[in-house]
Amino acid sequence: MERNIDRRDFIRLAGLGGVVFASGLGVTACAGAPTTRSAGASESEDFYFVQLSDTHWGFEGPPNPDAQGTLPKAIAAVNALAQPPDFVVFTGDLTHLTLDARLRRERMAQFRDIASQLRVRDVRFLPGENDASVDRGQAYQEFFGPTHYTFDHKGVHFIALDNVSDPRGAIGTEQLAWLEADLAKLPRNTPIVVLTHRPLFDLAPQWGWATVDAPRAVELLSPFPNVTVFYGHIHQEHHQMTGGIAQHAAKSLIFPLPPPGSPDHKPVAWDPAAPYRGLGWRQVETGAKDEHAEIHEFPIQAGA
Numbered sequence: 001m002e003r004n005i006d007r008r009d010f011i012r013l014a015g016l017g018g019v020v021f022a023s024g025l026g027v028t029a030c031a032g033a034p035t036t037r038s039a040g041a042s043e044s045e046d047f048y049f050v051q052l053s054d055t056h057w058g059f060e061g062p063p064n065p066d067a068q069g070t071l072p073k074a075i076a077a078v079n080a081l082a083q084p085p086d087f088v089v090f091t092g093d094l095t096h097l098t099l100d101a102r103l104r105r106e107r108m109a110q111f112r113d114i115a116s117q118l119r120v121r122d123v124r125f126l127p128g129e130n131d132a133s134v135d136r137g138q139a140y141q142e143f144f145g146p147t148h149y150t151f152d153h154k155g156v157h158f159i160a161l162d163n164v165s166d167p168r169g170a171i172g173t174e175q176l177a178w179l180e181a182d183l184a185k186l187p188r189n190t191p192i193v194v195l196t197h198r199p200l201f202d203l204a205p206q207w208g209w210a211t212v213d214a215p216r217a218v219e220l221l222s223p224f225p226n227v228t229v230f231y232g233h234i235h236q237e238h239h240q241m242t243g244g245i246a247q248h249a250a251k252s253l254i255f256p257l258p259p260p261g262s263p264d265h266k267p268v269a270w271d272p273a274a275p276y277r278g279l280g281w282r283q284v285e286t287g288a289k290d291e292h293a294e295i296h297e298f299p300i301q302a303g304a
Contacts, residue, residue, distance in 0.1 A: 046287030047086040047154050050078055050120075053232030053281075054252035056130065057114070058107040059096040063255035063267035066275065070253045071114060073300050074281050079119045085283065086153065088120050091232040091250060092128030092164060092197030094144075099134060108143040124151075128197045128233065129164040129208070137165035148175055150182055155288025157186060161196040163211040169198055170212045180220050191226040191288055198233050199249065201242045204260040209234050218242055228286075228293060234260075235267075236278065237297060248295065251280040276300035 055071045064070065078088065094115075095107040108131070115123060125144040132140045137147045147162035159182065163171050171179075186192075194200070200217055203209040211217070221227045227245045235252035236259065255267040256278030271277055279300040286293035 045154070045289050046285065048283050048285040050085045050088045051091060051230055051250050051282045051284060052078075052088060052253060053091040053250040054093040054128065054235055054254060055090065055111065056093055056096040056252070056254040057111040058098065058103070059254055061267075063270055065270060067254060070276065070279060070300050071111075072117075073302075074253050075114065075117050077298065077301065078281070079117070084120055087122035087124060088118055089124045089160075089195055089230075090115065090126065091195055091230065092126045093130045093232065093252075094125065094128065094140075095131055096254075097130040097134070101135070101139065104131075104134070104139050105142070108139060112143055124160070124195075126160050126195055126197055127162060127164050129167075129169070132162070132165040133167040136167075137162070140165075148178070156191045156193055156286060159192060159194045161194060161200075161217065163196055163198045163200075163214075168212055169208055169210065171217055172213070176213065176216055176220070179217060183220055183224070186224070188224055189226070190224060191286070192221065192224050192228070193286070194221070194227065194229040196229065196231045199231050199238075199240075199247055200229055200245075201240065201247060203234065203238070203240070204265070207260075207265045209260065218245060221245060230284065237280075250282055251278065251297070253279055253281065253300070255279070276302060 052074055057071065059067050061067070078085070094111045095104065098104050098107065127137055127140045127144075127147050131137070132147065140147060147165050149160050151158050159179065161171060161179070162175060163169060166172050198211045199209060200211055200214040222243055222245070225244065229245060229247040230250065231247065232250050232252070234249050235255065235257035236249060237251055238249035240247050257265050258268060268278060276299060281298055283296040283298070284293055285296070
């Protein structure tokens with residue numbers, strides 16, 4: 001079952017300008033609110049990570065005259081955090097699409113060097129279709145390693161899924177078998193966070209905002225009561241439930257796209273009066289014993 005979150009799902013937070021989403025692994029979304037650990041909380045019980053997405057390094061055009069500046073601005077903002085995140089994850093489209101194999105690798109090398117400026121020990125990457133669909137992830141793997149993998153952090157099981165290397169926008173039979181085998185090892189009460197590029201539901205299939213075999217992935221994940229998906233691709237914040245699974249899209253660092261149902265999905269025009277409107281990054285605070293994750297959305301700042 002899929003549904004858009006309506007007003008009944010949200011409760012206003014006084015003084016924070018955000019909302020509470022209470023369903024499954026509930027989410028508190030707070031614009032610009034800094035992350036701090038609760039007093040007395042154990043390091044093993046809670047943590048936070050940063051999600052950056054859709055940097056499209058190599059893009060040039062009117063939708064972002066500062067195309068080479070927004071990624072460094074976001075990195076500077078993360079480096080300025082009083083408390084560093086446990087890790088940072090880039091959820092795809094690290095580079096802008098090119099059919100030139102040499103240029104593709106050049107952009108990946110440039111992106112890797114810029115991302116290395118993050119003062120965070122653990123930085124993880126996922127491919128987007130701009131990085132991987134032309135050569136099925138060959139160049140991406142040369143620079144960033146496997147396109148799908150798992151890791152565990154403080155009691156939470158993370159699964160990075162690749163739904164872009166297949167140009168159809170599919171996870172694929174082999175990877176789904178790998179996912180099934182991985183989940184079979186986990187107790188049912190294990191908190192799971194899925195990191196991927198495309199949504200695991202049909203948001204706007206006509207625009208490629210879908211994963212063709214997502215229903216099978218959702219079927220495999222559904223027996224677990226605590227599953228959350230963080231993805232990119234659609235260049236805007238979006239929240240939706242798929243059965244008991246909460247799926248949360250992140251903003252882009254290059255240009256926003258119009259919401260689903262718009263006449264087209266061309267980049268939103270640059271506004272000189274509000275040049276970074278619609279661009280941003282997020283913190284996610286969670287833990288193995290938490291009943292909810294807390295999302296904090298941050299805009300790109302002109303002076304960063």
